[in-house]
Amino acid sequence: MTDEDVLSEFRASGALLEGHFKLSSGRHSAHYLQCARVLMNAERAGRIARAICQKIPRDLRGEIDVVVSPAMGGIIIGHEMGRTLEKDAIFLERPTGSFELRRGFAIDEGAKVLLVEDVVTTGLSSREAMQAVADAGGEVIAMASVVDRSGGDHGFEVPFFPLIEITFPTYAEDELPEQLAAVPITKPGSRAA
Template sequence: MTDEDILREFRNCEALLEGHFLLSSGRHSGHYLQCARVLMNADRAANLARATVQKIPREIRNAVDLVVSPAMGGVIIGHEVGRALGKDAVFLERPDGEFHLRRGFRLEPGAKVLMVEDVVTTGLSSREAIAAVAREGGEVIAECALVDRSDGGADLGVPFFPLVDISFPTYTEAEVPAELAAIPITKPGSRAS
């Protein structure tokens, strides 16, 4: 899949939104990628996952024991990446604001983990999820995502393989341009306020 093919998938299912959004990272943007919409079709989700997996070097793919993703955004794509790799996929939740494995999920000591996200903006959620895997006894050896919107600036501390790079500007609250500030804010992400 080319970058344009991927963007067409987002546009066709109304997953590329315009407005004033407060992202999970705490930054503001005039654009939001609603990955749940692009992933709501199982065939499309599977195709995107297979394309994402192909971005990961073979030696890393072969070393993965388990796929882990943060809830909510990473759950569907994490499951599909697990399917594409032939590996189990589990997810982390934030019942108290910090990521934990729940629902009986656990990691074998030293498990080699592929972290899977839908969108990476600053990498904050990814770093928190990677830290949670370490607390649980695993080792994140790489991360993949459908979209890197960090403009290459997200430092995750592990190799990072996004399917596509999309650079929409983001702003701190103090940097929000007047034309964006005039639009009511929508907070579509999963991070608690």
């Protein structure tokens, strides 16, 4: 799947939005990729998961014991990655602000984990999820996502396999361009920022 193929999937599902968005990272952007919309079609979600899986080297895929994703955004693509890899897929939640396993989910001590996200912007949520996996006894051996908007500044210490890298500019609250500041803010993400 080429970058243009991926963007076509986003456009076809109405998932490439323009406006003024406050991202889960707390940064602002004139563009938002609503992965929930692109993943709402199971066949499309499966295609995207298979395309991500093809980016992960075969030997590394063979080491994965379980797929873990953070709620909310990572659940669908994490589940589809589990299906593609024929591994269980579980998710982390933030009931009190910090990621934790719930619903009877557990990670075997020493289990090799593929952490899967929908969109990575700063990498903060992913790094917090990696810590939660380590606290639960697992070892994140690789990270994957549908979209990488980090510009390479994610801070991961494991191999990272995004399906597409997009560098829409993002801005801190105090550095908003006038044109963006004039547009009403939409907060589409799942986390309070």
